[in-house]
Structure formats: structure tokens, C-alpha cells
Amino acid sequence: MKKLTPQQAREHNLKLVLRTIYNSARISRADIARLTNLTRATVSDVVEELMNKGFVREVGLGPSTGGKPPTLLEFVEDARYLVGVDLAEDEFRGALIDLRGGIKRKYNTRVKQASGSEALNRVYELLDVLVKGADRPILGIGIGVPGLMDAGRGVVLKAVNLDWQNLPLRDLLQERYDVSVYVANDCQAAALSEYTFGKCKKTESLVLIKIGRGVGAGVVINGSLYHGDSSGAGEIGHVVVDENGERCGCGKRGCLETFVSCRAMIRKVERQVKNEGVDMKYIFTAFSAGDERVKRIVLDAAHHLGLMIAHIIAILNIQEIVLAGGITELGEGFLKLVEKVVREHALDALAKVTRIRFASLGEDMVMMGAAAFLMKKELGLP
Numbered sequence: 508m509k510k511l512t513p514q515q516a517r518e519h520n521l522k523l524v525l526r527t528i529y530n531s532a533r534i535s536r537a538d539i540a541r542l543t544n545l546t547r548a549t550v551s552d553v554v555e556e557l558m559n560k561g562f563v564r565e566v567g568l569g570p571s572t573g574g575k576p577p578t579l580l581e582f583v584e585d586a587r588y589l590v591g592v593d594l595a596e597d598e599f600r601g602a603l604i605d606l607r608g609g610i611k612r613k614y615n616t617r618v619k620q621a622s623g624s625e626a627l628n629r630v631y632e633l634l635d636v637l638v639k640g641a642d643r644p645i646l647g648i649g650i651g652v653p654g655l656m657d658a659g660r661g662v663v664l665k666a667v668n669l670d671w672q673n674l675p676l677r678d679l680l681q682e683r684y685d686v687s688v689y690v691a692n693d694c695q696a697a698a699l700s701e702y703t704f705g706k707c708k709k710t711e712s713l714v715l716i717k718i719g720r721g722v723g724a725g726v727v728i729n730g731s732l733y734h735g736d737s738s739g740a741g742e743i744g745h746v747v748v749d750e751n752g753e754r755c756g757c758g759k760r761g762c763l764e765t766f767v768s769c770r771a772m773i774r775k776v777e778r779q780v781k782n783e784g785v786d787m788k789y790i791f792t793a794f795s796a797g798d799e800r801v802k803r804i805v806l807d808a809a810h811h812l813g814l815m816i817a818h819i820i821a822i823l824n825i826q827e828i829v830l831a832g833g834i835t836e837l838g839e840g841f842l843k844l845v846e847k848v849v850r851e852h853a854l855d856a857l858a859k860v861t862r863i864r865f866a867s868l869g870e871d872m873v874m875m876g877a878a879a880f881l882m883k884k885e886l887g888l889p
């Protein structure tokens with residue numbers, strides 16, 4: 508095992524002490540030393556540095572245990588802002604987020620059918636507004652992008668719906684804004700957000716399937732995101748499920764996305780009802796009312812999604828499956844259809860112990876997850 512350099516040891520101690528204060532309401536230097544097994548001198552030195560950087564402040568005296576009352580410390584949640592961005596839908600979303608996950612300001616920009624350089628310019632527009640509007644120093648920018656990523660280099664290898672290929676997004680943004688930038692797959696960011704902030708019940712693992720403009724999944728195993736050997740874990744949207752199906756944006760025919768994505772369902776319903784004003788709420792209403800044309804499309808989507816989930820259960824045996832994105836507007840009736848298909852096609856013993864539910868977080872989940880990536884990388888939090 509390699510010995511830590513003095514700089515690495517210093518960085519480790521900073522993150523350890525900061526995390527200890529972050530996870531405590533108020534705490535003394537002596538208690539930090541006890542919890543971290545660091546010397547009191549080291550703790551005092553680190554705390555002084557954190558106070559100078561504005562991450563920690565003194566907040567009065569604690570109860571005495573016989574001697575001098577200890578000075579208490581607390582974490583300063585608005586010491587820095589995080590910029591969290593979601594590029595997955597027809598509306599790019601961004602927010603300024605504090606270090607406790609509180610959203611301070613939002614800004615959205617419509618990008619329907621924008622792609623290539625036009626989509627990139629919309630990202631700049633979004634970030635320009637947020638960065639200029641921050642009244643606190645910005646720790647960095649976290650971005651959730653739909654598609655295949657090289658997470659280590661921050662390169663978007665292929666984002667079909669944005670027409671981006673081998674785009675060095677991290678480098679472009681770091682050069683423009685001069686802050687740390689982390690680029691993650693949007694579904695992985697959503698999975699991390701649901702695991703960290705959502706209603707996971709006594710589980711260390713989950714698969715989140717995000718269905719909106721596209722389809723993808725994020726996988727959390729034993730509390731950690733699983734990226735795959737080349738950062739492509741969860742790219743289920745472009746798995747061919749019917750070779751005779753419609754042409755997909757990736758060039759293949761019959762990808763899961765052509766059956767299950769909100770965009771595909773809306774397009775199919777528009778053709779059936781000859782109405783260009785269709786959205787997911789329209790589909791839900793028509794489906795609930797028993798419209799046979801819409802019902803066939805919804806049943807087909809539930810069937811293909813259920814089959815995919817059955818395969819995921821068989822491969823990973825993860826018992827928490829979460830559905831997120833625009834698909835949730837179809838309500839509990841759609842969820843029950845998917846559960847029925849899973850029960851019919853997965854091994855009974857596995858299907859019975861698997862919970863399929865809608866995400867507990869709303870449209871901010873990708874932004875929150877992208878910000879969580881940033882906090883983990885930069886500060887070792889939460």
C-alpha cells in the first residue's frame with residue numbers, strides 16, 4: 508500500500524473533518540477528534556482552514572462537563588453554491604443549489620428539437636444566467652446528460668437525442684466558466700439522487716429507469732453507482748426489442764425507446780387521433796377513459812417495459828426498481844400493467860420480492876443528482 512503524501516493526507520483530513528461537521532447539528536473540536544481519531548492539534552488546524560474558507564463557523568458554547576465549556580461548530584450550508592443541470596428533456600433545467608441540497612434559484616430554457624451546436628449554445632445560455640445570478644461563490648457545475656459517457660474525461664461519447672458525439676463537454680465548460688465541472692449520465696444522476704434523497708426502504712441497491720424524451724437506467728449497488736467497464740451501464744433505451752419496429756434515432760429498428768419513451772408514445776397517439784396537441788396528460792386521460800386507440804399504445808409500452816424489467820431482475824436480482832420521468836404521468840394504472848408483465852415473465856421467487864414504484868422525487872432529481880456528484884468529488888460530502 509502506498510503511503511499518502513503530505514498533501515494527500517491533508518486533503519483526506521479536510522474532507523474527514525468537514526464530513527463529520529456536516530453530519531452533526533453542532534459539534535466541538537474535542538468530539539471531532541474523538542470521532543475521527545485525529546489528534547486535537549490536527550483537528551484545530553483543519554477547522555481553522557475550513558473556517559477561513561467559510562465552510563464552518565463557531566456558534567456559541569456547549570454544556571460544560573466540569574471544565575471550560577467547549578466552543579461548538581456548525582456547517583455553513585450556503586458557503587458555496589452548486590450549479591446542477593438536467594439536459595434530458597425538451598426543456599433544459601438548471602438550478603443554484605446550496606450544500607444541503609436546497610434549491611435557491613431555477614432557470615429553464617426550451618430546447619424542443621434543438622441539437623448539435625444549437626443545443627450546446629442553449630447550455631451556455633442556461634449556465635450564463637445561473638452563474639451570473641449567484642450571490643455566493645460557485646463550487647462547480649454538475650451536469651446530467653442523456654447518452655453514453657466517458658465519465659472520467661467528461662466526454663459525451665454519444666447522445667442520440669442531442670446529436671452529440673465525442674463532445675468534450677467538461678473541457679468546454681471548464682474553459683468557459685473556470686470552475687470544476689462533472690458530467691454524468693442523466694439516469695445515473697437520477698439514481699444517485701433517488702438513493703440519497705428519496706424514499707428507499709432499507710435497501711442498498713436500486714435500479715432507476717428514467718423514461719422521458721429517451722429511456723435509460725441508473726444502477727446503484729451496495730450504495731455506490733455502477734458505471735460499467737466503459738461507463739455504459741444502464742443504456743437500455745437502444746436495446747433492440749423488435750427488429751420489425753420503427754426506426755430509432757440511433758439508426759437501428761425497434762429499440763426499446765421506440766415503444767416506451769414519452770416522445771414515441773406521443774407520436775403514435777398523434778397519428779392515431781390526428782391531433783398534434785398530444786402530451787402525456789392527454790394520453791393518461793384517453794387511456795383512463797377507455798379509448799381503444801390509445802389503450803393499445805399504452806399496453807404495448809407496458810409490455811415492452813415489463814419484459815425489460817424482468818430481464819434486469821434476472822440479471823441483477825435487485826429488489827428496488829424505480830420508474831421516473833414523464834412516464835409517471837400515466838399513473839398507478841400503468842404501473843400495475845408493468846407489474847403484471849413482470850410477474851408473468853420473471854422467475855416467481857424473484858418477482859415476488861421485487862418492488863416496482865414511481866420515484867419519490869420530482870423533476871429536479873437529475874439536477875440534484877448532478878450536484879451530489881459534485882459535492883462528493885470536491886468535498887467528500889454527504
